Amino acid sequence: MSDTDSKSATPAVQNWAPKLFIDEPDRTAEALATFRLLEKCKYSIDYLGDSTNEFMECDCPEERTLVDDDEYINRACDENSDCINRLTLIECVDGLCESTCGKECQNQRFQKKQYADINVFLTEHKGYGVRAQTNLEANTFIYEYIGEVIDEEEFRDRMIQYDNRHLKHFYFMMLQTGQFIDATMKGCLARFCNHSCNPNAYVNKWVVNGKLKMGIFAKRDIVKGEEITFDYNVDRYGATAQKCYCGEPNCIGFMGGKTQTDAASLLPHIYADAMGVSASQEKKWIKAKKAEGTLDDIKNKGENGENINVEFVESLDMEPCDNVKDVTKVMSVLLQCNNQLIASMLFKRLWLTYNYEDEDDEDKTLKQILLNQVIKLHGYQCFKNILQLFQDNDYDVLRDIIEFLYHLPKSTRNGVTSSHIDEQVRSIANEYPDFEEDCNQLLQRWNSFDTYTRITKKDISNASSTTSMKKLMDQRRIRLPPGWEIIQENGRPLYFNREQNRKLVDPPISQSDHNNRTTSVDRRNRTASKGPLGLGHNNDSEYHLGDKRSYSSRDIHRSEDFAMKKKRIELEEQQMLLRAKEEEEKREKERFKQETERRNILDQIISDVGKSKELQREQSLKLEEEKRRKHHERKINSQLSHLEHKWEKFFASFVPNMVKKYNTDINLSHDAIKQCSRDIVKTLSNKEAKRGSENSPPKKMDKYKYEKVKNFVNQYMEKFTQKYNDKKFKTSQAS
Structure with a gap:
């Protein structure tokens, strides 16, 4: 907590304790009957929810740990790792990411549905709510927000439909620009998470197997029996502002509308965290706007429909990253x-x-x-x-x-x-x-x-018949020091550290291994210091020809034995070196042969992969272009439809009266007059909408426009009257 936060914290807030609902009856079965349960999101159009990023492979090594007598768990990419996928909110995928971290790594929470233990209970004023059945640590994955993924046009239509049906609760959540998750009729238990002005959870967007997913995560430690809530002002959409019943000390009374600014929800949680914005900064800015008397003029809206206060963001002074x-x-x-x-x-x-x-x-x-x-x-x-x-x-x-x-x-x-x-x-x-x-x-x-070409487990498996590749396979079972990986360069396997920009032929040594080796070398050095036969180099025991001391025959024989032994040892060492050199030459020839075979195999693999990737890329570009074209067409149609709807409201305010006045000399039925009015309004609206998005209805009808519409109504009604009289005459003749 910053100094500003600590100073602003009141004793009441410091002594705050969460309200628990342990004794409330479990209403999960009852709540499930109010909607259709989905196991995963249902997409109204296939491309909805697609991520703009291609799949990214992490470089974490596989790390299997024995938990039972015959069961292993892969600990790769867990919460304590530096997995680049996990850090950047991307899940690893079996079959795509298994060349490094392996199958069933720990970064697959959405795919494996590793949801927290929750159930539904009935609140006093908010309808159903969700509570934790166990204690949850901060940043725990609680649940995926599942529903029907729809585009903006369908979103607007459903908003009107649900409002006309007088539904009290809305379950829309924005996925990305122009795309929404609707859990109103089809969804999961996460739809029952209520709003709070002091939430204990937040919503984060993840990429899972090429699709965007919205997950609910613990914002702080959550106690068993505590209701799980997040901030609707940031993450959910409703038709109008609704009264808030969260009961928190900082409750602003309403969800949505102008009061959203007062909630200090000027930025989504994930954006504020990345920009280094604290709650105290938001409160300070709002306080200054209140003092200026301009708070009511502030609206939260981002360029992509996100709940972002542009004026607040533009006022921020960014700081460099410290860590x-x-x-x-x-x-x-x-x-x-x-x-x-x-x-x-x-x-x-x-x-x-x-x-x-x-x-x-x-x-x-x-x-x-x-x-x-x-x-x-x-x-x-x-x-x-x-x-x-x-x-x-x-x-x-x-x-x-x-x-x-x-x-x-x-x-x-x-x-x-x-x-x-x-x-x-x-x-x-x-x-x-x-x-x-x-x-x-x-x-x-x-x-x-x-x-470089990274040597994967698949490459090793395909070429495991060679001695060098078997050796690599054994080395892959040993976890390399952080930052190191095995690569292939010019047909040779190397060990590479990206941060240090270092390449090694031999496996890198961790600090613990280095200490052990140093101890072993020191021990050998101490042994070697005693001389070739274990004799010390004490000056008193050495023999000098020029020494004036007298030597006994025993001493001379000892000296001769030492010289002979020394010569024999030197000869044995030379023979050993010669044999070692011959063996090394044989191994080098065999290694060259094996490297040639392995290089041919890897070249073929690289060639096949390159062709496959190029084909996939071409197909992906064509598909992406088709998606953009369809999306553009839908967007244009949506804009025209929206504009036409505005013109319909405009013309409907006075065209029916014109038709009634014209009908003074003709005895038309009420239904016929009504149908004429609808047809005229539809025709005029369609013409105006086709002129372009800039052609919006005027606030007030001018005389020129009125006369123009009146002439059109007269012409239309004359034609209609002629057809009506002809039809009436034919009917009378037939009778």
């Missing part, structure tokens, strides 16, 4: 962010980190570590997305991003090519001639990076 944890938070949001304002503010934190003035070697080392972390956390894929986001909008941000990328630490070319960021940079160079030189320099720098 690896800060960088991780920023990168996890940037990877999925399509909001230009938020993306620019978060990039500013990274930019300030890079531009931080180095005062000493410690600052330089820290900066290098933080920038390496940017690359490690799917940095190239992240900045490829950001370049796309700003390519047509912000010249200055693009320039800063190009400079930032150029000064990132040297890594490998693999991340550049797999993310296709080089293609994006070429596109920017073609579109902006002023950037061409900087972009070319960046591309040249990337071209100088080494390319």
Whole structure:
């Protein structure tokens, strides 16, 4: 807690304890009967919920631990690991990520439905609610928010339908721009999580097997029997503002509407955390707006429909990242962010980190570590997305991003090519001639990076007949020190550390192994210091020909024995070296033969994989283009429909009266007059909507427009009257 937070905390808040509902009856079965239960989200259109990021493979090693006599658990990618997928809110997928972390790693909570133990109970004023059945630690995954994923057009239609049906509760949650999860009629238990102005949970967006998922996570430690709540003002949508019954000391009385600003929910939790914004900063800003008397004019709205207070965000002064944890938070949001304002503010934190003035070697080392972390956390894929986001909008941000990328630490070319960021940079160079030189320099720098092929378990399995690959397989069973992995370069297996930019032929040694080896070497050195036969080098025991002392025959024989033994040992050592050299030559020939075989196998694997990836990429580009085209058509149709609806309301206010006045000389039925009015309104609205989105209905009818509409009504009614009289005449003749 910051100093500001601690000062503002009142004794009542410090002594606060959560309200428990342990004694309330379990109403889960009763609640399940009110909707249709879904095991997973149902998509009204296949492409809804698709992530813009390609699947990313982590580099965590598989780590199986024996828990029972015959059962092993893979501990890879657990909450204590540095798994780059877990840190950037991406789940590992069996079959796609198994070349490193293996099957059934610990980063598959959505896929395995590893939900917390919860049930439903009946609250006093809020209907059903959800409570914890066990104690939950902070950041525990509680439940996925499941429902029907729909587009914006369907979302608007359902809002009207549910409002007309007088439904009291709405269960919409925004997934991404123009896409929503509707759990009203079909969903899961997570739909019963109520709103609170002081919530104990929050909602986070994860990428799971190419789809975006919304998960509910514990914001703090939650006690057994406590109701699980999150902030609707940030994460859920309803038709109108509703009264709030959360009962918290800071309750503002309503959910939604103008009171949302008073709730200090100026940013979603995940954005505020990544930007380093505290609750005290929000409260201070709101207090200043109240003092200015401009609080009622403030509205939370982001460019993509997200609940973001733009004025508040623009008022923030970003600080550089101080540690690896800060960088991780920023990168996890940037990877999925399509909001230009938020993306620019978060990039500013990274930019300030890079531009931080180095005062000493410690600052330089820290900066290098933080920038390496940017690359490690799917940095190239992240900045490829950001370049796309700003390519047509912000010249200055693009320039800063190009400079930032150029000064990132040297890594490998693999991340550049797999993310296709080089293609994006070429596109920017073609579109902006002023950037061409900087972009070319960046591309040249990337071209100088080494390319490597990671040796996966599948590669080892395919070539495990060779001695060297068997040795590698044994080494894979031993966990390498943090930051190290096995790669393949020019047909040779190497050990590579991306952060240190080091390559080793032999396996790297951890600190504990190094200490053990040092102890062993010291022991051997102490033994060797006694001489070749274990004799000490004490001056008193050495024999010098020039010594004036007299020697007995026994001493002379001892000297001769020593010389003979020494000569024999030297001869044996020479023979051993000769044999070792011959064996090494044989092994080298065998190794060369095996390396040739293994290289041929790996070359074939790489060739097959490359062809497959290229084909998949072409298909993916075609599919993405088709999706964008359909989405654009739906968007245009939605806009036209919305505009036409406005014009219908406009014309419906006076056209029926015109038709009634015209009917004074004709005896038409009430239904006929009503139908004529509807047809005229529909025709006029359709014509006005086709003129474009800028052609909105006027607030007040002018004389010119009135006369024009009146003439159209007269012409229409004359034609209708003629047809009506002809039909009436034919009927009378027939009778």
